[in-house]
Amino acid sequence: MMSNLFSIFDPTNQLFNLSLNWISTFLGLMFIPYSFWLIPNRHHMIWNFMLNKLHNEFKTLLGINSFSGSTFIFISLFSFILFNNFLGLFPYIFTSTSHLTLSLSISLPLWLSFMLYGWINNSNHMFSHMIPQGTPNILMPFMVMIESISNIIRPGTLAVRLTANMIAGHLLMTLLSNTGSSFPTYLIFILIIIQIMLLILESAVAVIQSYVIAILSTLYSSEVN
Template sequence: MMTNLFSIFDPSTNLLFIPFNWISTFLGLLFIPYSFWLIPNRYYFIWNLILNKLHKEFKTLLNSNSNGSTFIFISMFVFILFNNFLGLFPYIFTSTSHLTLSLSISLPLWLSFMLYGWINNTQHMFMHMIPQGTPGILMPFMVLIETISNIIRPGTLAVRLSANMIAGHLLMTLLSSTSSNLYFYFIVILIFIQILLLILESAVAVIQSYVIAILSTLYSSEVN
């Protein structure tokens, strides 16, 4: 019986107390050579179609003529998407449910945007603090509100991703832990509910990776 519901998110193992579960985060690197030496198939063309759609959308949001400016956001989308889906498989560690990983993605990205904006577009960053048409008496409060909302952006990005991953996994674990005390008919219903939850979690895995990439793109467009 599970003594702690949150033990499914424990990254440590019993092998010399080294967190080998984090290695699952880098399993996606094994699939990189796939597109270089295999004959293109339906999977390859569908994946290319998705990446091209994302490239066009991110390029529109960035308002930039540089084609390479979207690569970092597409790579982040693919990385988060892979780890979200990997966590849906049994006995595989969900790295995106930890703030250690999500903050490691959002915080350096946000810091680079802020440093670039304040160094190269200082006047634009000051203008962004006060929306157009704001009354003079409200300007100090607007600056304070905009500053706070700017500072908490990496935290909201990280917590949004981790909380959504934790919520779905906890719900599935909680439902599955009650199956030993149910009759056969209720177990069949429970299995059907678990399948629906798994489909929902698959959708959440895609949506959350897309939301993180889109928000990061919007934050980047604000400093140009």
């Protein structure tokens, strides 16, 4: 019996006072070497096709003033979050992206590096983002406050968006699975179908959230150039 519903997200396996569940964050690295040793197959071609599409899209969003190779930062971010989201759908694998510890440690350094680079190298450009074009003079102080607050909370919204979406689906699947023991036989089959549909939905959420985080990070980066 679970003492706490959120205990399914807690790292409980320990060895020498070290949490072993966080090792699941690095399990995505196991999928990388096969592309260098096996003959390219359909999965490899689909993955390369998807990365090429992302590269072209990120390059368009970053604009002509971006540094060459900067798209690989966001492609790596997309791949890392996607692997962790998908691995969390497997039984007995710890979902690291459902914790603010991981999601905030990704979004905060990215946002901070963008802000430092922008304010140091493009101060006038950053000030121009504070006041939208055509704003009346009387509203300018309020617009500066609103834009500053919206800029400050960006890393928090990125982290909470990823964490909340991963927690919501896992909690719903856990709640439904815990009630299965008290159901009659004919309802068990309905519950299994619902669980499969939820698993498909969570797979889509895993891809969408990885894409959203990468796209928003790219947009935040394009604003400082």
